[in-house]
Structures are given as C-alpha cells and as structure tokens.
Amino acid sequence: MTKKLTSLLLAVVLVALTLTACGPESADPPVSEKPEDLSSAQTPDASADSASYEGQNLVIWTNLTADAQYEVLNKQFNELGAELGVTVTVEKVSFNEMYGKLATAVSSGDVPDIMHTNFGGTAYLYETESIMPMDDVINDIGAGDFSDAYLRVLTGKDGKIYGLPDWAMHTSVWYRKDLFAEKNLKVPTTWAEFLTTAEALNSDGMKGFNVPLDSVQVAAQTFYEMMCSAGVYFIDPETGEYCFDEEKEKAVEVIDYLVELYRKASPAGSLAWSWGDYRNALSVTGTVAMSLDMGAVIGNAQSNAPEMVEKLGCFDFPGVDGNKAASFGSGYCFVAVPQTDDARSALVHDFLTALYTPERAAERALSRPMFAFPSYKPAFERYRASDKVALFQDEVNYILDAYENGAWYWYGMEAGLNGLSAYIESTGIFGEALQGACDGTYTAEQAYNLINEDLMSYES
Secondary structure, three states, X not given: OOHHHHHHHHHHHHHHHXXXXXXXXXXXOOOOOOOOXXXXXXXXXXOOOHHHHOOOXXXXXXXXOOHHHHHHHHHHHHHHHHHHOOEEEEEEOOHXXXXXXXXXXXXXXXXXXXXXXXXHHHHHHHHOOOOOOOHHHHHHHOHHHEXXXXXXXXXXXXXXXOOXXXXXXXXXXXXXXXXHHHOOOOOOOOHHHHHHHHHHOOEOOEEOOOOOOOOOOHHHHHHHHHHHHOOOOOEOOOOOOXXXXXXXXXXXXXXXXXXXXXXXXXXXXXXXXXXHXXXXXXXXXXXXXXXXXXOHHHHHHHXXXXXXXXXXXXXXXXXXXXXXXXXXXXEEEEEEOOOOOHXXXXXXXXXXXXXXXXXXXXXXXXXXXXXXXXXEHHHHXXXXXXXXXXXXXXXXXXXXXXXXXXXXEOOOOEOEOOHHHHHXXXXXXHHHHHHHHHHOOOOHHHHHHHHHHHHHHHHO
C-alpha cells in the first residue's frame, strides 16, 4: 500500500471516530491494506438476457439521509427492481459515518454493488481501486447529455470516467432581497463592494454575512469558494499537479479577506457553525442577510418559515476585481463495483441506465429543489417547469447556465478524480487554521502554512 493511500485510510478512520455531524443532510434542522485490485477485473459483456436477473439482489448505499431525497431514491430503486425482477437492498450511510464505513468495506472487500455518493466518496473509492469505469453506461445513456465539466471532474488519470453524474450543486450568495430593496443596495460585483454591502446590512439583531467555519468540511467549503473566485486552487486544473504551495501570496490574501468579512459582518459564533446553523440564520430566524450556500436554504424556509421563501434570492459570489475565475461546485453520482460474471455486470449496467429518463432524473433533483439540479440535460426543462422552483426561475437559469458555461471545481479535483479531495473532507486543519486566523491566534500567513503543510503531508 502506498504512503498516500495509507494516509488517506488512517485519516478517514480517525475522523469517523471523532466526527459527530458533518453532512448537509444530517446537519440540517429536523424538518427535515487495500483490497484485491478490483479495477483490473474483466468487465463482462453487459448484454446478458434480463431473464438471468431473476433472484438477484443489488446492494446500494446512499449518503442521502434527508427523508424527501431518500424516499424518492428508494421508490425509484424499488420500481426498477420490480421491472428487472430483482430485489434491492438500500442502506443509508450518513456523512458522519461514510468514510469510516467505506474504509471498513474497502479493507474487507465488501463494498456495495452501487453507491450513490458525493465527489469525495467517489474519489476515495477511486483511490482505493474499488470502482469500475462507467464510460459504457454513460455512452449508452448519451455522453452528450451530460456537461463536460461534470464528466471531467469524475475522470481518472487513465482518462476513464468513474462516476455516473446524477445531480449537481452550485455555491451562490443567498440573500434577503427585501433588505436589499429597503436599503437600496445593488448586487456587489467586486470583493470591495461585497464587504461594503455586508457592512451596510449590519443592524441590531442582524449581521450582513456569515462566515461559518465548523472544523470538518464547512470551513474548507467557505474558504474554497473564495479561493475559486480569486483563481487559487489546490490542484492545477491544467497539469493535475499540487499547486497550493505555489499560491501562497494569493492564498494569504484570500484568508485576509475572509477574516475581514468575519470581523466586520459575521456573527461571532459562526466560527463553530455548521450547515444547519448558518442556513437557519438566513432562512428561518432571519439574523443574517447573506450567506454562501448551495441552495438548501430554500428547503429550510419552505419547511420552517414559509413567509421567508419569497424574500430569498441568489447571485454569484464576485471576483476580486469583478472578473471571477471559477466557482465551487459539487454533486452526487452513482458508482459501481466491478462484477464477476456477465449477468451481474449486465444487471448493474441496465439498472443504472434505466435511472436516466427525464422524469426520473428531474424527480431526484426536485426532491431537494434549488439545492440539487439535474446533471442530465434532457431533465432541465422538466425541472424548470416544476412548481417547486416556480418562484426562482431567474436563479434556476443562472445556475444551469453556470454549469454549462462557467468554470467550476470541487476542491482537490480541479483536474479530475484525486484522493486529495477525500482527505480535504476528512481533515480538521481548515477549521483549526481559519478559526485561529479569525480569533487572532494565527496570522493569515500562519493559517496558510498550517493548511499547506497538512496537505503537503498527504501529497508527499
């Protein structure tokens, strides 16, 4: 086992033992010895007669533990099972147990047939050589029906695609439109304008913009959107090499700006805020006027404070001088373990392919509207036409356009699948460093050094 893989396995096991709530679904309010090298196995002919599926069982794991999303997935899985004459066993695996459970499954060789997971989970399974390329499935569905950017982020070093895109997420600034109107504020187009706008929104009981920095994932996500807007990355999008160590000056400027936003416009307690905390502050309690988010604030408002829904809108976080380099995007996909015989391989192939009709793809994304967007282009119009997003047509069009025509990356996977992404999700160094910079424990340069040294230890 390589040092890098050992480092990744150790990191995810340790985090799994200490993490208590680190996923978008579980953090939202209650409304809601590497295994045998499977990647080298022969991929059997996926044209076996479907009659041979009788009596088969598929085991599927999903990270979606929010009731609305899980119910739609489970319904579709069981519908397809009935159509194909097989049983389907679906297991929820929440984010706070995902990497620990994956580490155990990988070490024992007991990985599920199919997993519905995020980019970090996909990168981890790719790095441990536990999943197979999905190019044949994608080609049968229609490769041109998926965005190039989405396929690129799921591409391995061998040029093959290891994840079947399901739905995507886009980081935006979600804000109170009514407060902008009351104060006659315009959407900011530079970092300086954004800070001025955030300060203008401060008032008694209200802060202009929150800077959530919970130690695992949240701090990295807040930081990474600002990094992307300034053109700072962990991996060079062109060469695929680690480059954060060469971006010190610009990265320190990003940290300085994050600290200034925190000190001038964010609630003091946001240093420890996770997803549910900052989303509630904007969309339920109304104590924050702007927040970076991937759209889950809409579901929060719909369930907990319906009167807030029409007050919310979104815009793109600006570039430093108005020219934004890229955005922080994310998503979910299906991955599959190589099968040992033709019938099983054909079953997995046919099962996954059947999930991609416009109706099914849109239904999965609409189970969490404005947070999830279909990655399957034929589902776009059905998504737009749903009553669930009727109030947000401008926002829907802006986000779908960003997927198709903008530059967006997932941390550590700027040039395709990379185990660094899973490590970024599992380490607590971003929270330690950025919280320390905000409370004065560290300078921005010291915070950068802590993050870079931690990531370099994995890379080396």
